[in-house]
Amino acid sequence: MRFIHHARLVDLSLTDIRELLKIADAGGCPSEHAVYGELLKRHIRAIDQRINHLLGLRTMVYGLLQRKGSSSGERCTWETCECMEAGPEAQSIQAERR
Numbered sequence: 001m002r003f004i005h006h007a008r009l010v011d012l013s014l015t016d017i018r019e020l021l022k023i024a025d026a027g028g029c030p031s032e033h034a035v036y037g038e039l040l041k042r043h044i045r046a047i048d049q050r051i052n053h054l055l056g057l058r059t060m061v062y063g064l065l066q067r068k069g070s071s072s073g074e075r076c077t078w079e080t081c082e083c084m085e086a087g088p089e090a091q092s093i094q095a096e097r098r
Helices: 002-009 014-025 034-066 088-097
Strands: none
Touching: 002 014, 014 034
């Protein structure tokens, strides 16, 4: 149970934990097996992807914060408001998620 608790603390999926438990059940320390290192490297890549996605979202939201009124010069209304229109960075973030 302690192993599972620590694995969840670093946000490993249940599938990954199950894979590590199979290695541990075979005997010895999981860190001595190549699968252990590959699994953790894969997890780091996934974390890096999430961080990059969140940084892109932060940039988008910050850009929305900087917008003031309508770019056409007319009075801003719900029909003409551009405050929540995402710029090119939103399109690139959406493309990354696919």
